[in-house]
Amino acid sequence: MSTEDNFKRQERKAYRMVIILFSLFFVFIAGSFLHSKIKTYFGGNQSHTNKAAGTTIESGIKNGIHMRTGLIAAQGFMTVVNNCTSCHSSKIIIQNRMNKESWNTTIKWMQETQSLWDLGKNQEIIVNYLTNNYPIEDKGRRENLLDIYWYELEN
Ligand code: HEC
Numbered sequence: 096m097s098t099e100d101n102f103k104r105q106e107r108k109a110y111r112m113v114i115i116l117f118s119l120f121f122v123f124i125a126g127s128f129l130h131s132k133i134k135t136y137f138g139g140n141q142s143h144t145n146k147a148a149g150t151t152i153e154s155g156i157k158n159g160i161h162m163r164t165g166l167i168a169a170q171g172f173m174t175v176v177n178n179c180t181s182c183h184s185s186k187i188i189i190q191n192r193m194n195k196e197s198w199n200t201t202i203k204w205m206q207e208t209q210s211l212w213d214l215g216k217n218q219e220i221i222v223n224y225l226t227n228n229y230p231i232e233d234k235g236r237r238e239n240l241l242d243i244y245w246y247e248l249e250n
Contacts (some may be wrong), residue, residue: 165189171224174217182209192231198222 155162159169164170164185179188193201199222203210214221 116186128175166229169228171220172228174220175224178212178214178217178221182211188225192229194231195222195226198225235244 112118142205158167159167161168161172163174164176165182166180166185166189175188176185179185191201199218202211202214202218204215
């Protein structure tokens, strides 16, 4: 084999290396692009760019509301998320306004009939969270009317 042939072979090898490297690079870029698209699509408000608007990547909290469950992000809310939203939606919790005693009764009822586990110390955290953030007084109060259209009554 001539030196020239040998040189050409080396050259082709180098070309192939460059092409392979470019392909890998492209796959990597496409991969990260897709990944970020998929994350924004499924993660909803957990995008990195929304941080200034009150969203954090880790928690998905926006304007004081936990986006996934709609619960008020106050002290103890993660305990509620972890213990109270696996069997039913948080809506069933938010819709019910009770005092501490009734919450404890409801929890006991779920433990006796719906196989809710023993909550231990978390029960107090949960009941405090519920009575503080979803007090009875608010029950049934409708939202303020917006865009009221006033019209003159004609005789
Ligand atoms: C092991 C499953 C499970 C877990 C965990 C659970 N629940 Fe329930 N809960 C149920 C079931 C089942 C019902 C009845 C649902 C229905 O009627 O559609 C229910 C009903 C309720 C109701 C409505 C009660 C009523 O009188 O209508 C409230 C309020 C409630 N749960 C709050 C909670 C809270 C607060 C927690 C966390 C401590 C919690 N649940 C955790 C299973 C569970």
